Amino acid sequence: MVVEEVVLVSFWSSPFGCRVKIAMEEKGIPYEYIEEDLFNKSSFLSSINPVHKKVPVLLHNHKPICESLNILEYIDETWSDRSPSFLPSDPHQRAQARFWADFIDKELYEASKKIYRGNGEQQVVGKNEVLRILKLVEGKIGDKPFFGGDNLGLVDITLIPFYSRFYTWETFGNFSIEDECPSLVAWAKRCLQKESVAKSLPDPIKIYDFIVDLNKYLAK
Numbered sequence: 001m002v003v004e005e006v007v008l009v010s011f012w013s014s015p016f017g018c019r020v021k022i023a024m025e026e027k028g029i030p031y032e033y034i035e036e037d038l039f040n041k042s043s044f045l046s047s048i049n050p051v052h053k054k055v056p057v058l059l060h061n062h063k064p065i066c067e068s069l070n071i072l073e074y075i076d077e078t079w080s081d082r083s084p085s086f087l088p089s090d091p092h093q094r095a096q097a098r099f100w101a102d103f104i105d106k107e108l109y110e111a112s113k114k115i116y117r118g119n120g121e122q123q124v125v126g127k128n129e130v131l132r133i134l135k136l137v138e139g140k141i142g143d144k145p146f147f148g149g150d151n152l153g154l155v156d157i158t159l160i161p162f163y164s165r166f167y168t169w170e171t172f173g174n175f176s177i178e179d180e181c182p183s184l185v186a187w188a189k190r191c192l193q194k195e196s197v198a199k200s201l202p203d204p205i206k207i208y209d210f211i212v213d214l215n216k217y218l219a220k
């Protein structure tokens with residue numbers, strides 16, 4: 001039997017790294033975890049992700065794979081014999097899942113930063129953008145428990161790490177996501193019932209405190 005070496009390099013609060021943790025848990029793949037200090041990046045990080053120097057990076061038998069959505073597809077293809085499959089078998093549904101994962105990936109993080117980094121007008125812009133994105137995604141929840149159907153799929157794994165940040169967005173922006181997007185919050189609570197999600201998501205209060213401290217650090 002070939003012994004696989006699987007290592008995840010990430011940072012505890014990273015929603016992108018959290019995606020990879022959930023995917024590994026869902027597939028039941030054992031891995032080693034290395035915490036990278038993003039405030040004092042290692043030369044190791046530069047060597048495994050020389051282009052972006054960002055986490056997460058997955059090392060599979062010493063070969064690095066970068067960018068969280070790319071990593072999710074790599075995991076799905078490499079361990080295709082393990083369920084669940086993150087992508088549907090139908091090509092159109094697969095294209096749809098990739099479209100929505102890409103949409104969340106490109107839009108949500110950037111919009112949300114305006115809520116907790118900006119002030120006044122910028123915060124309102126950020127809040128409206130976040131709600132527009134979440135409502136569009138919410139409209140895609142079908143009659144199954146998850147975007148992936150009966151199991152977590154690419155869209156679920158891409159979006160759910162941001163649930164840990166809802167408290168921060170709501171506190172800075174003074175609004176309630178549950179009031180605006182009740183079905184989406186119900187979906188997030190269903191996701192949290194999965195052990196893979198519950199053990200991978202950081203504590204929302206810890207995220208809030210971290211972002212408050214980070215804002216002070218960036219203002220210096």
Ligand SMILES: N[C@@H](CCC(=O)N[C@@H](CS)C(=O)NCC(=O)O)C(=O)O
Nearest residue numbers: 014015016038054055056067068069
């Ligand atoms: N598109 C990347 C985003 C990764 C990313 O932004 N990671 C952050 C941590 S949450 C990072 O490494 N930041 C360090 C930096 O920007 O220098 C992905 O999906 O993996």
